Amino acid sequence: MPNYQPEWIIFSLFIDSTRLYILLPNPFTFIYFTLHFISLSKLGCASDNMQSLYLPSLPTSERPFLIISTIPISSLLLPLLLLLLLLLLVFVLKQWCRRTDKRRLPPGSMGWPYIGETLKLYTEDPKTFFSTRRKRYGDVFKSHILGCPCVMISSPEAAKNVLVNQAHLFKPTYPPSKEKMIGPQALFFHQGNYHLKLKKLIQASFAPSVVKGSVSAIEEIVLNFLPTWENHTLICTLKEMKKYAFEVAIISAFGKNQELEMEGIKHFYQILEKGYNSMPMDFPGTLFNKAMKARKQLNEALTRLIKKRKGNKKLYNEGGLLGILMRAQEQKLNSLSDSQISDNIIGVIFAAHDTTATALTWLLKYLLDNPHILQAVTMEQEGIQCKLVEENRGLTWDDTRRMFLTSRVIQETLRTASILSFTFREAVEDVEFEGYIIPKGWKVLPLFRTIHHSADFFPQPEKFDPSRFEVPTRPHTYMPFGNGLHSCPGNELAKLEMLIFLHHFTTTYRWKVIGEEDGIEYGPFPVPKRGLPIEVRRKKYRV
Secondary structure (H helix, E strand, O other), X not given: OOOOOHHHHHOOEEEOOOEEEEEEXXXXXXXXXXXXXXXXXXXXXXXHHOOOOOHHHOOHHHOOEEEEEEEEHHHXXXXXXXXXXXXXXXXXXHHHHHHHHHOOOOOEOOOEOOOEOHHHHHHOOHHHHHHHXXXXXXXXXXXXXXXXXXXXXXXXXXXXXXXXXXXXXXXXXXXXXXXXXXXXXXXXXXXXXXXXXXXXXXXXXXXXXXXXXXXXXXXXXXXXXXXXXXXXXXXXXXHHHHHHHHHHHHHHHHOOOOOOHHHHHHHHHHHHHHOOOOOOOOOOOOHHHHHXXXXXXXXXXXXXXXXXXXXXXXXXXXXXXXXXXHHHHHOOOOOOOHHHHHHHHHHHHHHHHHHHHHHHXXXXXXXXXXXXXXXXXXXXXXHHHHHHHHHOOOOOHHHHHOOHHHHHHHHHHHHHHOOOOEOOEEEOOOEEEOOEEEOOOOEEEEEHHHHHOOOOOOOOOOOOOHHHHHOOOOOOOOOEOEOHHHOOOOHHHHHHHHHHHHHHHHHHEEEEEOOOOOOEEEOOOEEEHHHOEEEEEEOOOOO
C-alpha cells in the first residue's frame, strides 16, 4: 500500500501495485491523523515518519480509514476498460442528443458508414439519383457523398438563398487536389473582399465592349479550324471542340499577340488537363504526378511571360485578361502578386474551355436528333451568310444579335444537357434553412439539373424545344452558368463562340453520327457516349 499523502484524505479509493482498497473515513481517528500529518509536515519529517504507516499494518482503531474491501487489480482491468468505453459512449450519445435536440436535419438517407450514397450516385444516372430522392423527401434532403455529409436543394427559391441571399454563409469548396492543380489563389476558391475585387477585374476582360471586339479573332479560329475536319473519316466531336474552345480561351486570357512562350504554355496545360480528373496519387508515372509537374512548369512559363510583358509596355493593351491583371498590379489597385495572376489565368482557361466544348458537342447531337430544328437554324444562318457575301465582309457583333433561333437552341441545349449539374458550397456556420438546420462544415449542393428538368418550370422537360425561350423564364429557374456572386463571368463569350461556330458549320457542312451507340458518359461533365463520333462532309452548294 502506498504511503499516505495529504491529497489522499479526500478520496475513498487507493491503489497499490497489486490491489484496490475501498475505504471510508474512520470518524474516531480521521481528524487526529490529519492534524498529526500536518504537524509532521511542518517539521519537515513527514516523509520519513510516514514511511511505516501502511494501512494493513495499523490496528483497526488507529486507521484513519476503514477498509471496506480489497480487490486484485488484475481482475479489474477488463471491467474498468468496459466501464470507460461505456462512459465514452454515453458522452457521445449525450452530445449527439444535445445537438439533435436543438436542430432538425433535413430528411434523407446517409447510406453506409463513410461510403454513404457515393456508390449509388456513380452507378446510377445522376438525374435518376436526384429525382427519386426529391420525390421521396422533398426539395431539401440530406445525403452522404464522397465522405461528406451533404444537403441537396432542388427548388429555385432554395438555390437562390444559398447562392444569392445567404451567399456569405456558404463558401465555395473544391477537393484539395483541384486547388493544387489550378492554384489556391484562383477566383473560384475564395469569397469576401479578395473575391469581389478579383471578380471585378476578371469581369472587365469579359465586358461587352471586349467581347464585341473578339468576333473577328474567334471567326478566324473557326475558319482555320473547320477545314481540318474534312481530311478525317471519323471525328471525335468532344476532342475537337476542346481544341477549338481552348484556342478561344487562350485569346481571352492572353490577347491576340501570341509570343513564343505560348507553345510551352499550351503544352504544359494539356498535360495538366489530362490529370485533372485522375486519382490524387502523387507517385512517379501517375497522371496526377505528371499533372503536378506540368503545373509547376506552367507556372514557371507564365512567370517568364509576365516578366517579358513587364519589359514591353506595348503588350499591356493587347494582353487580354493577363493585361488587365498586370495593369492592376502596376497601378497597385489590388496588390496582386505574380503567383496570384498565374493562378487566375489558369483558372479562367479551365473554366472557359471544358464546359463550352461539352455544350458544343451536345449542340451537334441535339440538332441531328431534331432535323426540323437543324433545318430552321441552317436557314437562319444562310440568310445572314447572304448578307455577308453581298457586303463582302465577315461576321460582326450585330450579326450575332440577329441569330434569334440559334440563340434559343443554345439556351435549350444548356438547359437539357445541364452541363453544370450542381455546384458545391460549404456551410461556414450552423445555418437555419427552410425550417431545417444545416450544420457547420456540411456540403450544400444546389441541383441545377433537377431544377432545369422540373415540369413545374419547363413543361415536357425531356422534349428539346427551343421555343420555350421565346418568353422569359421564371426567376432563378434557369442557371446554366450558376447564380449569384460565383456565377460564370464569361458566359457571353461562351455563347458568342457557339454562335460563330454554328454559323460556319451549318452553312458549310453536313454531318452524321458514326455508330448507333447512344447514352451519356460522365467525366466529370455529362457528354454523349464516346464523345459523339461524327463524319463531316462539305456541302456541294453553299450560299
